[in-house]
Amino acid sequence: MNRACRHSILVLCGLAFLSGCADDPYQKTKIGAALGGLIGAGTGAAIDSKNRGRGAAIGAAVGVLAGGGVGLYMDKQKKAIEEQLSKELANHDVELRKLPDNSIEVDLKSEASFASGNSDVKPSFSNALAKLGGVVKQYDSTMVHVIGHTDSQGSDSFNQQLSERRATAVANSLTSAGVDPSRVRSEGRGEAQPEASNVTAEGRSQNRRVEIYLKPVVEGKEQEALQTPK
Known part of the structure; x- marks a missing residue:
């Protein structure tokens, strides 16, 4: 039996198993999550050859959301993050917002998370990332993009490497x-995307940040979740 046949049989079995959930108002979302691996395997074949590995990764570990359930799913995730990081949000060590495409942006302020010029997460901030990770773990129908930024102090190469190391530290x-x-x-973007002027200390402080984007994996649009926000 070839791979395509095996995939078709698995899909049919999955649909048969879930058909008993017809009275469940969240049926589509649950079907999307339960069949994430099967749908993702088909999606992987549609992505160009250099990205096939990433397409397969969606199928292997990430659930898939039906379009109608995306907004509610991401709202629940945002609320859970707000509850877990209430102290950090109140102190403005973390900022949180939902974007028009239903993605969630979590901004980590450098002063709270890293010492100057250092890429080791401060011990005092480790618990915040652990709490955030605990929430994100539960909402497995999202891809996580971590992007590091710096101010313009120092050389371009140093800032680029620092931003990469900080993004990696947060991802880890x-x-x-x-x-x-x-x-x-x-990924790191160095000093290339400032949010404020680097002329003032306040502006430089705003530019030193790590952004986390939680992007929903939507059925039929799986590849969009793999695209790093601009």
Whole structure:
């Protein structure tokens, strides 16, 4: 039996198993999550050859959401993060917002999370990342993109490397808290995308940050979840 036949049989078996949930108002979302691996395997074949590995990763470890359930799913995830990080949000060490595409942006302020010029997460902030990872672990129909940024102090190469190391440190903290590594992408952008002027100390402080984007994996649009936010 070839791979395509095996995949078709698995899909049919999965649908048969879930057909008993017809009275469940969240049936579509549950079907999307339960068949994430099967749908993802088909999606992987549709992605160009250099990205097939990433397409397969979606199928292996990430659930898939039906379109109608995305907003509610991400709202629940955002509320759970707010509850777990209430102290950090009140202190403005973390900022949280939901974006128009239903993604969630979590901004970590550098002063709270890292010492100056250092890429080791401060011990005082480790618990915050552990709590965040605990929530993200439960909402496995999201991909996680971690992006590091710096101010313009220092050389371009130093800032680029620092931003990469900090993004990796945050990503590692999330996976240590139980988030599947195949769901997580990290990169650094150095000083290239400032949020404020680097002329003032206040502006430089705003530019030193790590951003985490939680992107929903939506049925039929799985590849969009793999695209790193601009």
